[in-house]
Amino acid sequence: MRYTSQAIETLIEEFAKLPGIGKKTAQRLALHVLREKKEDVELLAKALMDAKEIVVYCSECQNMTDKHNNPCSICTNQKRNRSMLCIVESPSDVIAFEKTNQYTGLYHVLHGVISPLDGIGPDDLKLKELLARLSAAGSQSIKEIILALNPTVEGETTVLYLSKLLKPLGLKVSRIARGIPIGSELEYTDEATLTRALEGRSDV
């Protein structure tokens, strides 16, 4: 045992399991918890338990929402453009799009992408839910699907499969552009990104 208390050691080990947290940071967090008032620590513990017990996948978009708020606030918001559906890989992608304040349509979260080398196929994603949603009577208003997946080999594989699946449904299927980040310099942009940027050039 490295520490004089088994409880501290366990707490550090648990913190160290979190993504991006190493042993040193875990130790810092554990000591911070010990220094906090009991009520504050109880609030943290309650927040953790609530997140685990209350949070569910939205029955419509598969994003995360509270049990008592299902479908989620985006899916039930009548002010949003209900003719557009943006397909993303993870809930963090929804957050990224919402930050832009530019997209006002609906979302569908796949919770992953097709990864052939890892044996992850279409059955491992929330695709059945997507097709059920599109074929449901109330969703006839969806006219355009935007595929907003990462420009990786796995993302491209998923985009090709989805377009093959969705185009026969008579929907407009588009994908987000790939190109050069704002503020960066062409000189330092890699060949693959530059090629994609040239392919996706637009009229001015």
Add this chain to the structure above:
Amino acid sequence: MIKKCEAIVLRSIDYRDQSKILTLYTKEFGRISAIAKGCRSPQSKYASAFEVGSHINAVLYKKSTREVQNISDASVKTAFLGITASLEKLSAMHQIVELIRLATEDEEMQPKIFALLAETLWRVDQSKRNIGNFFFYFQVKLVTLLGFKPSFEECVLSGKNIWKELESADEKLLALLPEHGGIALRREAELRGLSGRAISIQAVRLIQLLASSAMDDLENLRLQDGVAGEIAQILDTYFRFHIEDLPPLRSREVFNQLTQ
């Protein structure tokens, strides 16, 4: 020691928040594992270099005592962007990189295998049709370079020329005997009490043709679905016998679902 190398990315796994652990097939050192620290950060100049199937130039900080080498710099040599244009091309590319990862050993330098890998991926990238042929071609050439060249000309049991024998024989049957290194006349196998897998003459002829064709011609060779399936089974059986513990290709299972 700092070493420059040319490599194809066989596998890329996210590690922690900003790094990747890679399996590379390099011209200089064969198959190696390497870590690219910080390559997923927005500031990284070489994020695109580590996509599966990319042909890259890399700078390694290489230590013989380490199993996972450090990559200090990388740039794309050939991006193979055309491969992401169709599921058929992606299927061929994934099966090629998965097979070479499973069938080769760490740090066994084989420049001919590297050249075959780079050339086949380039052809998959450039070609427009019959892409599956490139995977079959790759399998036959790879197994040959690994030292298990299959015999499709002479009966592996009697040494007789298969095609001459078949011209005069009533029973035109062949058997696959991977343990003997190739194809045998069925009657020769039965005479010796062996029961190899029965295979069609057409499939063997096409494997021969695929193996002897120039890469330029492969996209012009159209295989019927049934024959393509049989060729895949023959080559898989042969590979599995000679490469110990070779599992079924995961990527093939996934792409079978995608192309159904």
